[in-house]
Amino acid sequence: xxxSTISAEQQRHSRLILYQVSLGLAVVAINHRAIQxxxxxxxxxxxxxxxxxxxxxxVYDLCVIGLVLTLxxxxxxxxxxxxxxxxxxxxxxGSALCGLAQSSTQLILFRVLQGIGGAMIxxxxxxxxxxxxxxxxxxxxxxxxxxxxxVGYITGPTLGGFIIDAVGWRWVFFLTVPIGLxxxxxxxxxxxxxxxxxxxxxxxxxGAAYLLLTNICFxxxxxxxxxxxxxxxxxxxxxxxxxxxxxxFIRTEQKAPTPILSLSLFSNRxxxxxxxxxxxxxxxxxxxxxxxxxxxxxxMGFTPTQMGWILIGGSVVIIVLAxxxxxxxxxxxxxxxxxxxxxxxxxxxxxxxxxxLQSTIFQMVMPQILIGLGWALFNSPNQSAIMxxxxxxxVGAASGMTLTTARIGGAMGIAxxxxxxxxxxxxxxxxxxxxxxxxxxxxAPEIFLKxxxxxxxxxxxxxxxxxxxxxMRGPRKD
Numbered sequence: 001x002x003x004s005t006i007s008a009e010q011q012r013h014s015r016l017i018l019y020q021v022s023l024g025l026a027v028v029a030i031n032h033r034a035i036q037x038x039x040x041x042x043x044x045x046x047x048x049x050x051x052x053x054x055x056x057x058x059v060y061d062l063c064v065i066g067l068v069l070t071l072x073x074x075x076x077x078x079x080x081x082x083x084x085x086x087x088x089x090x091x092x093x094g095s096a097l098c099g100l101a102q103s104s105t106q107l108i109l110f111r112v113l114q115g116i117g118g119a120m121i122x123x124x125x126x127x128x129x130x131x132x133x134x135x136x137x138x139x140x141x142x143x144x145x146x147x148x149x150x151v152g153y154i155t156g157p158t159l160g161g162f163i164i165d166a167v168g169w170r171w172v173f174f175l176t177v178p179i180g181l182x183x184x185x186x187x188x189x190x191x192x193x194x195x196x197x198x199x200x201x202x203x204x205x206x207g208a209a210y211l212l213l214t215n216i217c218f219x220x221x222x223x224x225x226x227x228x229x230x231x232x233x234x235x236x237x238x239x240x241x242x243x244x245x246x247x248x249f250i251r252t253e254q255k256a257p258t259p260i261l262s263l264s265l266f267s268n269r270x271x272x273x274x275x276x277x278x279x280x281x282x283x284x285x286x287x288x289x290x291x292x293x294x295x296x297x298x299x300m301g302f303t304p305t306q307m308g309w310i311l312i313g314g315s316v317v318i319i320v321l322a323x324x325x326x327x328x329x330x331x332x333x334x335x336x337x338x339x340x341x342x343x344x345x346x347x348x349x350x351x352x353x354x355x356x357l358q359s360t361i362f363q364m365v366m367p368q369i370l371i372g373l374g375w376a377l378f379n380s381p382n383q384s385a386i387m388x389x390x391x392x393x394x395v396g397a398a399s400g401m402t403l404t405t406a407r408i409g410g411a412m413g414i415a416x417x418x419x420x421x422x423x424x425x426x427x428x429x430x431x432x433x434x435x436x437x438x439x440x441x442x443x444a445p446e447i448f449l450k451x452x453x454x455x456x457x458x459x460x461x462x463x464x465x466x467x468x469x470x471x472m473r474g475p476r477k478d
Contacts, residue, residue, distance in 0.1 A: 022148030033156025046104035049436035061411035063115025066212030071123035080124040081191040087120025092180035099173035161308030210249035218242035222415040226422035273473035279409040280466040286413035314372025321376035329381030338470035341377030353456030424451035
């Protein structure tokens with residue numbers, strides 16, 4: 001009877017952790033998705049061009065990229081509770097400051113604070129679920145967190161669009177503050193802190209710094225490339241610095257006593273292939289998703305509220321199917337599910353690149369549904385496969401690696417989409433002044449549409465690598 005009571009109590013505790021983490025991921029997703037919807041509005045309010053306002057998204061991703069591996073590793077070594085809870089407090093403070101921002105520069109700076117908090121949440125959230133769930137139910141639990149994340153993705157566009165139309169973009173940030181504080185309180189009440197290790201640990205701050213510098217320099221050079229040209233000294237310098245710091249990061253991780261990224265993890269074929277397929281899929285998905293609001297609002301004339309309703313179709317599918325895909329991966333493994341899911345996403349993104357001025361609402365919504373179906377089949381099995389390849393004492397590092405991979409892919413996709421779109425607009429006849437003003441793109445709809453289609457199809461072609469690496473992971477059941 002005592003064992004049964006303990007087992008029931010452990011199950012209850014695991015469920016509470018799963019619910020808390022899922023709520024936290026939903027909050028992060030609401031904020032991120034609503035800001036994507038707000039990009040056209042922000043370019044108008046702050047009189048900013050596309051390449052600059054993209055940093056509202058990019059700077060957040062850079063913080064996550066630079067910190068999530070270190071924070072995940074710190075959670076492995078010292079416990080996750082207070083890192084995780086502090087993340088909500090910092091995220092809430094950053095949200096409040098973003099809502100008070102008086103310029104695009106201030107908004108970008110305050111997004112750094114949000115990014116630090118978001119990194120603390122995401123580095124340890126799924127790791128908490130993984131270590132507190134039975135191995136036989138890991139895929140199901142991670143599928144539930146994916147479902148919760150996409151509940152936020154549904155709420156983000158619809159709620160964000162309504163808020164922008166009704167009371168202004170600032171409340172997109174303000175409304176996340178009380179929810180973030182509630183998540184911090186909930187985490188404080190239910191999470192149990194692990195006893196600290198008696199072993200002395202040397203933290204790998206140099207590795208974290210090199211990783212952050214690599215991504216900042218590379219993405220900045222990529223962002224400036226269409227404006228300055230490939231032969232510009234500044235662009236070349238930043239690309240060179242990115243290459244050097246990447247080399248230093250790899251050397252540092254090979255020598256560090258407790259590296260933030262254990263390179264030995266990549267000796268596992270499944271771990272490597274799963275991360276590579278994730279990288280290519282998130283980069284193409286982010287590139288397409290950051291362009292579609294400009295098509296819907298600037299070209300087709302939809303309000304933010306209407307735009308939000310068009311974009312939620314994919315998230316509805318993910319909410320329904322992600323837990324099912326997670327359970328299927330527990331039983332059948334990840335290779336087939338991930339390969340099919342990535343292929344379906346390619347088809348959906350192809351249809352987005354094929355939209356015209358005469359496209360119907362159905363033609364706009366159907367690609368979102370296909371992308372949602374593909375992501376539901378891909379993500380939960382892929383996450384479960386990655387987490388199942390590592391020992392328990394490195395699960396935080398593995399969770400951080402998947403987040404880093406996804407965020408690097410996403411940030412690169414955003415930067416590349418801006419660079420290719422800028423190039424295409426110029427090649428099709430727009431002046432530099434028109435290119436820098438997204439509000440003016442509606443005056444040349446054919447040029448915008450031609451550039452939009454070229455960018456979407458060109459970037460989507462790289463998603464084929466996601467299918468290839470998903471199929472290469474091997475037949476092992478996770």
